[in-house]
Amino acid sequence: MQKIHDAIICGGGPAGSSAALSLARRGLDVLVLDRARFPRKKLCGGLLTWKSVRLLENHFNETMDSLADAGAVNFASDRYAIRTLTDNLAEGPLPFPFHFVDRTVFDDRLLQRAVEAGAGVAQETQVVGCDPDTGTVTCADGRTFRGRYVIGADGANSRVRSSFPSVERERMHRFMAAAIEIAIPKHSFPRPVDHPELYVGFLDAGYGWVFPNRDKVVVGLCGLRSKNSRFPDLFKKFLGALKISPDAVPDWRGHPLPYGNYLHDPVFGRALLAGDAGGFVEPLFGEGIFFALCTGLYAGEAVAKGVETGTSPGPPYARRLHRHIIPELRASDRLRWALFRSMQWVGPRGLGWFATWLNTPLAEMVHGMRSYSWLRKKQWDF
Ligand SMILES: Cc1cc2nc3c(=O)[nH]c(=O)nc-3n(C[C@H](O)[C@H](O)[C@H](O)COP(=O)(O)OP(=O)(O)OC[C@H]3O[C@@H](n4cnc5c(N)ncnc54)[C@H](O)[C@@H]3O)c2cc1C
Numbered sequence: 001m002q003k004i005h006d007a008i009i010c011g012g013g014p015a016g017s018s019a020a021l022s023l024a025r026r027g028l029d030v031l032v033l034d035r036a037r038f039p040r041k042k043l044c045g046g047l048l049t050w051k052s053v054r055l056l057e058n059h060f061n062e063t064m065d066s067l068a069d070a071g072a073v074n075f076a077s078d079r080y081a082i083r084t085l086t087d088n089l090a091e092g093p094l095p096f097p098f099h100f101v102d103r104t105v106f107d108d109r110l111l112q113r114a115v116e117a118g119a120g121v122a123q124e125t126q127v128v129g130c131d132p133d134t135g136t137v138t139c140a141d142g143r144t145f146r147g148r149y150v151i152g153a154d155g156a157n158s159r160v161r162s163s164f165p166s167v168e169r170e171r172m173h174r175f176m177a178a179a180i181e182i183a184i185p186k187h188s189f190p191r192p193v194d195h196p197e198l199y200v201g202f203l204d205a206g207y208g209w210v211f212p213n214r215d216k217v218v219v220g221l222c223g224l225r226s227k228n229s230r231f232p233d234l235f236k237k238f239l240g241a242l243k244i245s246p247d248a249v250p251d252w253r254g255h256p257l258p259y260g261n262y263l264h265d266p267v268f269g270r271a272l273l274a275g276d277a278g279g280f281v282e283p284l285f286g287e288g289i290f291f292a293l294c295t296g297l298y299a300g301e302a303v304a305k306g307v308e309t310g311t312s313p314g315p316p317y318a319r320r321l322h323r324h325i326i327p328e329l330r331a332s333d334r335l336r337w338a339l340f341r342s343m344q345w346v347g348p349r350g351l352g353w354f355a356t357w358l359n360t361p362l363a364e365m366v367h368g369m370r371s372y373s374w375l376r377k378k379q380w381d382f
Helices: 014-025 050-060 066-068 103-116 167-176 231-241 290-307 313-346 349-357 359-367
Strands: 004-010 030-033 073-083 088-101 120-122 127-131 138-141 146-151 176-185 195-201 206-212 216-224 253-258 270-274
Touching: 004 014, 004 290, 014 030, 014 103, 014 146, 014 290, 030 103, 030 146, 050 290, 066 073, 066 088, 066 176, 073 206, 073 349, 088 103, 088 349, 088 359, 103 120, 103 167, 127 349, 146 290, 167 176, 216 231, 270 290, 290 313, 313 349, 349 359
Parallel strands: 004 030, 004 146, 030 120, 073 195, 146 270
Antiparallel strands: 073 088, 127 138, 138 146, 176 216, 176 253, 195 206, 206 216
């Protein structure tokens, strides 16, 4: 007889670790499957907002100091700038610093927290299929695992999501952004960078970024593929405008970024999707770490309750998503189209005025102290 775990979690990134911690902490039998061996690389700017800091404290018992001691947090900045390739549009102070993490160390540390709480992990175990009706997951090496529930936290190209007949594949694809990112040693960058810089106005439905880290500068670009053909040429243009010497540019890597394709109903049979697998990324700035941590926590708690009470975890998971996450993503999506369209009509200057005029409330919105919906004060439930 095959063992039936309380939960199988596919993917051990922020969403998977957060879900695993929720379940293991309640003494449930949870197994995380990840195709990689940790510590593993993940292409990401690593920017954390205030709401991520709160969630890490409350759920993982990690502070920015404990994460800095572990080498996961490597920079913090309490200023920002928004620019075009030629001009400064807005800059100002932040009500709370942005923290920057090294994802290799950060993700490994979060997965360790789940393991310490009692979660099992099978590394180098690639999921190739999932049967949401039975909770059976099939791996590339032919092994199968079975759970009372399956949480798909296997990122933007989720295999668990492919087993959902309810997912609109065309919409998922249309709103999947391309993202390219490189890290350049600080001494090879043409000038000092001590705060995050966002670059707009040279691509449609997307933006570029320059993020400071302790000993490197992270340069990236993301944008909807349907709106930006020849994406690599746009990245070259961006690097040229930043005056980065071609010799200092390492090989590029790209990764898809869900960018407005969040699912309204990420539950099917015994399977629930969390993080990038469910498209839970904020559609204006592409913030995904918080939404992975938060939806992972929600999915884990819903499954724990379902196992304990013999009820279905789908409705409580959907309720929390529709109360706290989906309204934020929907409002951010509306705002991004308003901003991107206004840039096409009146140029990027309007965005500069808008950001300067509403500096503090907008910064509080990005941090999660205020909602993307009319800048109302936001109460989170973790
Ligand atoms: C270039 C770039 C820059 C970004 N910058 C930021 C930023 O600065 N701040 C921010 O908040 N967000 C950022 N994001 C978004 C953020 O990286 C993601 O939203 C976040 O990593 C989602 O976490 P996750 O746990 O859902 O998925 P992931 O972090 O992708 O983790 C998924 C895990 O699943 C595993 N996996 C995948 N497929 C399988 C399989 N078939 N079988 C088994 N295991 C599998 C992977 O190995 C991985 O460990 C950025 C994204 C990109 C692409």
